[in-house]
Amino acid sequence: MSEEGAPIFELLDVEKIFTITRATGPLKRETLRLPALDGVRLRIKQNTSLALVGESGSGKSTLVRILLGLNEPSNGQALFRGRPIVEARKGLRAPFHRDVAMIYQDARGSLNPRMSVEALIAEPIRHFRLCAEKEIPARVAALLARVGLPADVAKAYPAGLSGGQVRRVAIARALASEPSVLVADEAVSGLDVSTQAQLLNLLADLKRTMGLTLVFITHDLGVASYLCQEIAVLYLGRIVETGPTNDVLNAPAHPYSAALRRAAPAFFEPIAEPLPGEIPSPVNLPPGCRFAGRCPRRQDDCLALDPPLGRVLPGRHAACIHPLTGSPGGPAERGDAAPSNPDAVL
Amino acid sequence: MTLLDGATPAPATVPPVRRRRRLTMFVRRPFFTLALLVAAGFVVSAAFAPVFAPWDPTYQDIGAMMAPPATAGHLLGTDSYGQDILSRILFGARYALGIGLGAVAIGALGGLVLGMAAGLAGGRTEWVLMRIVDSILALPSLILAVAFIAILGQGVDKVIYAVGVALIGPFARTVRADVMQVRAQLFVEAAGLMGLAWLTVVWRHILPNVVYPLAVQVTIRISEAILVSSSLSFLGIGVTPPTPDWGLMISEGRAFVSFAPWMAGMPGAALAILLIALSIVGDGIREEFDPKMQRGGS
Numbered sequence: 001m002s003e004e005g006a007p008i009f010e011l012l013d014v015e016k017i018f019t020i021t022r023a024t025g026p027l028k029r030e031t032l033r034l035p036a037l038d039g040v041r042l043r044i045k046q047n048t049s050l051a052l053v054g055e056s057g058s059g060k061s062t063l064v065r066i067l068l069g070l071n072e073p074s075n076g077q078a079l080f081r082g083r084p085i086v087e088a089r090k091g092l093r094a095p096f097h098r099d100v101a102m103i104y105q106d107a108r109g110s111l112n113p114r115m116s117v118e119a120l121i122a123e124p125i126r127h128f129r130l131c132a133e134k135e136i137p138a139r140v141a142a143l144l145a146r147v148g149l150p151a152d153v154a155k156a157y158p159a160g161l162s163g164g165q166v167r168r169v170a171i172a173r174a175l176a177s178e179p180s181v182l183v184a185d186e187a188v189s190g191l192d193v194s195t196q197a198q199l200l201n202l203l204a205d206l207k208r209t210m211g212l213t214l215v216f217i218t219h220d221l222g223v224a225s226y227l228c229q230e231i232a233v234l235y236l237g238r239i240v241e242t243g244p245t246n247d248v249l250n251a252p253a254h255p256y257s258a259a260l261r262r263a264a265p266a267f268f269e270p271i272a273e274p275l276p277g278e279i280p281s282p283v284n285l286p287p288g289c290r291f292a293g294r295c296p297r298r299q300d301d302c303l304a305l306d307p308p309l310g311r312v313l314p315g316r317h318a319a320c321i322h323p324l325t326g327s328p329g330g331p332a333e334r335g336d337a338a339p340s341n342p343d344a345v346l
Numbered sequence: 347m348t349l350l351d352g353a354t355p356a357p358a359t360v361p362p363v364r365r366r367r368r369l370t371m372f373v374r375r376p377f378f379t380l381a382l383l384v385a386a387g388f389v390v391s392a393a394f395a396p397v398f399a400p401w402d403p404t405y406q407d408i409g410a411m412m413a414p415p416a417t418a419g420h421l422l423g424t425d426s427y428g429q430d431i432l433s434r435i436l437f438g439a440r441y442a443l444g445i446g447l448g449a450v451a452i453g454a455l456g457g458l459v460l461g462m463a464a465g466l467a468g469g470r471t472e473w474v475l476m477r478i479v480d481s482i483l484a485l486p487s488l489i490l491a492v493a494f495i496a497i498l499g500q501g502v503d504k505v506i507y508a509v510g511v512a513l514i515g516p517f518a519r520t521v522r523a524d525v526m527q528v529r530a531q532l533f534v535e536a537a538g539l540m541g542l543a544w545l546t547v548v549w550r551h552i553l554p555n556v557v558y559p560l561a562v563q564v565t566i567r568i569s570e571a572i573l574v575s576s577s578l579s580f581l582g583i584g585v586t587p588p589t590p591d592w593g594l595m596i597s598e599g600r601a602f603v604s605f606a607p608w609m610a611g612m613p614g615a616a617l618a619i620l621l622i623a624l625s626i627v628g629d630g631i632r633e634e635f636d637p638k639m640q641r642g643g644s
């Protein structure tokens with residue numbers, strides 16, 4: 001794996017277990033352990049763009065909350081520039097707050113409805129003391145122009161803006177602190193296709209011109225390949241494949257990525273039921289590979305061994321004992337002759 | 347994937363910002379407008395009572411005791427002491443509105459402090475505070491006000507305190523519910539991500555989102571405060587005679603209701619009209635400005 005560029009984020013076998021209580025009878029309750037993330041290995045290099053894809057409930061948002069330090073991993077380490085994220089966030093003006101900006105899927109919910117757009121965008125500028133008080137209006141106007149909004153939006157309130165406009169305001173606000181990392185949770189989903197296209201163009205442009213590192217959660221493989229150099233595929237709380245986006249999509253190594261690829265061939269078509277078979281509940285995962293129940297390549301050893309994410313090809317990692325590693329260009333379908341996964345660590 | 351090859355962002359199509367909502371409110375809600383005019387009428391009568399009132403509200407016209415309405419000089423009649431009912435109603439509006447506003451101000455402020463503290467503290471502190479509020483709420487505000495009057499004694503200022511304190515419970519409860527709801531919102535989490543101090547988050551992001559619904563609550567609760575204070579006077583434990591208080595007037599007229607029904611009827615009608623007008627205004631304001639009752643356009 002090429003190691004150029006220091007990692008900004010590093011997740012080392014991160015596990016996040018939620019405890020949930022549910023009623024089992026009129027007076028009985030049981031507490032269950034729900035591993036939302038399990039054995040997640042990921043490194044995000046400077047100036048890269050990473051797409052996180054996976055079905056609903058696979059743990060994408062949880063992973064992002066760990067990256068932002070909103071949740072602490074139950075096990076394993078989550079590092080930001082070599083320091084535990086929760087520690088890097090300590091202190092009111094820690095560089096982390098400025099460096100890492102978040103765009104929420106629910107952009108409207110992430111903006112205080114009682115503040116005007118101008119006040120919303122000025123808040124981070126003021127908080128990080130990025131410029132003198134009297135330059136703030138000009139700076140807000142510049143940010144609005146940067147995200148393609150007219151200047152008179154500054155006086156509006158979020159309730160008076162359309163969905164697409166609110167996303168743009170959220171992007172402008174995220175950019176206001178001049179971050180180096182932009183984390184976006186489904187930043188374009190739920191909008192009509194032309195608005196999605198405009199926003200994607202905007203993000204791609206920002207990424208290029210401002211040298212941003214982008215972590216982009218999406219349901220949509222087309223969006224991932226358009227916007228992101230790298231991709232990480234999540235399945236039931238584990239990253240099952242990582243690598244350069246186009247390589248992974250053209251020649252998936254993990255059977256789950258291959259199934260996703262087949263199920264979502266078109267642009268702007270979110271992942272839908274990629275495979276037959278029951279998705280096991282994360283509360284009681286079967287032993288062995290978590291994908292075994294739906295995997296067309298399953299063999300006996302898959303039920304005994306839970307494969308960690310390991311290297312299958314240069315720059316490519318997959319969590320599979322029998323990965324698809326054919327000639328580049330097309331997925332190999334040699335069911336039996338696949339080499340077993342060398343236990344290479346990242 | 348060539349669909350998106352143009353790299354510079356196309357300027358957004360920007361529909362004009364919605365701004366005409368407030369202008370049309372009076373047109374769209376005729377009942378609200380009417381009620382607002384009525385309520386405003388009461389406020390004006392209260393403010394200019396000395397100008398409008400034909401008599402001093404406590405002047406006893408010995409020559410015209412229990413005169414029926416439309417008697418010369420006494421448009422709405424007189425009571426058993428010969429006091430002019432119209433003048434007393436006009437001055438009574440001062441007491442009704444003054445006591446209502448004063449009591450609601452106390453209740454809202456106390457409720458804001460208690461509700462914010464409970465909603466933000468969480469854990470044991472919240473539990474203790476909310477049990478206090480619960481015990482206050484377990485009694486109707488009238489009973490509670492009676493209890494406070496028993497402690498404080500009679501008089502206009504005492505009525506304001508008693509009714510105000512009795513209203514703290516309901517206010518605290520709604521404020522706490524709002525705080526709980528607001529602090530779970532994404533923009534509060536986002537403010538934390540920015541590294542804002544918790545007190546700044548509370549002041550800038552939580553408080554404004556709690557104060558606006560509280561202001562709506564205030565308009566609704568004013569009528570409750572007026573009703574409770576009038577009830578106190580009616581029971582004879584609120585304002586002392588000969589203050590021209592509506593509750594007191596109704597109470598005095600009760601004994602004569604079979605042969606001089608206007609004595610209780612006129613102040614009763616004034617009270618009913620004001621209360622109805624205030625609740626219509628309050629409901630209208632709530633429906634118009636409460637974000638929870640608006641369709642969330644996206």
Ligand SMILES: Nc1ncnc2c1ncn2[C@@H]1O[C@H](COP(=O)(O)OP(=O)(O)OP(=O)(O)O)[C@@H](O)[C@H]1O
Pocket residue numbers: 018019020034035036054055056057058059060061062063282
């Ligand atoms: N605070 C929580 N408490 C308990 N369980 C949680 C919590 N947050 C997430 N989960 C569970 O963790 C799993 C992963 O959730 P997560 O929100 O990360 O999925 P996701 O990939 O973001 O899904 P979506 O695409 O629907 O947003 C789910 O099973 C979810 O129910």
Ligand code: SF4
Pocket residue numbers: 254255256289290291292293295296297298299302307319320321322323
């Ligand atoms: S380990 Fe086995 S069951 Fe799991 S994905 Fe690979 S081939 Fe399929």
Ligand SMILES: [Mg+2]
Pocket residue numbers: 060061062
């Ligand atoms: Mg999610």
